[in-house]
């Protein structure tokens with residue numbers, strides 16, 4: 001069985017006829033469990049469209065997306081929402097925490113949304129938060145956290161459902177250099193220990209050292225970037 005994330009010849013068109021815009025042009029990529037891949041490219045090159053398709057938020061116009069062996073390209077909306085909840089961890093530019101929930105409850109909410117809570121869920125959430133250096137912040141609310149702590153809470157939340165895939169859209173955008181390194185280092189460690197396939201969109205060149213491969217997106221085409229000499 002194919003595991004991780006496999007995208008084959010995916011194209012995405014917006015609009016129709018003479019207004020048709022090719023946002024993605026036959027994009028192929030394979031990310032194995034435990035691999036951390038970076039995606040860079042200019043504004044408007046198709047990065048967000050790509051992440052949305054990889055994350056089952058948007059359907060491709062052509063091509064195939066396989067996630068942990070399942071071909072999700074032809075799934076119904078209901079099946080796609082199950083895949084999003086059970087298989088994928090999202091991390092966004094801002095941490096998108098719920099303002100009125102404390103740190104621990106941010107993680108438990110994920111479980112509540114995907115069905116019912118099971119024995120052990122709370123202990124797992126506490127363990128994750130402790131691993132990410134937030135053991136003393138379980139009862140804190142987002143407004144009481146620093147930018148780095150908010151992003152680390154978002155990482156823990158993305159790991160709560162044991163995802164097979166992590167998709168991170170500029171997770172360091174709101175952080176200073178030191179915090180940015182901490183956060184990406186943590187994502188990288190988690191990807192390796194938990195054997196998750198991860199893709200991170202970033203504008204930040206300094207974060208590329210943490211990644212196994214760097215891809216460049218331009219005009220909807222994806223290319224493997226040359227390794228730095």
Ligand SMILES: Nc1ncnc2c1ncn2[C@@H]1O[C@H](COP(=O)(O)OP(=O)(O)OP(=O)(O)O)[C@@H](O)[C@H]1O
Pocket residue numbers: 014015021022023041042043044045046047048049050
């Ligand atoms: N819903 C949409 N309808 C029509 N065109 C769209 C839509 N979403 C994106 N586009 C167009 O598709 C192209 C790719 O956009 P996309 O947002 O994927 O780029 P990006 O690389 O993520 O850009 P940025 O770095 O600025 O976020 C752009 O030309 C954009 O204008």
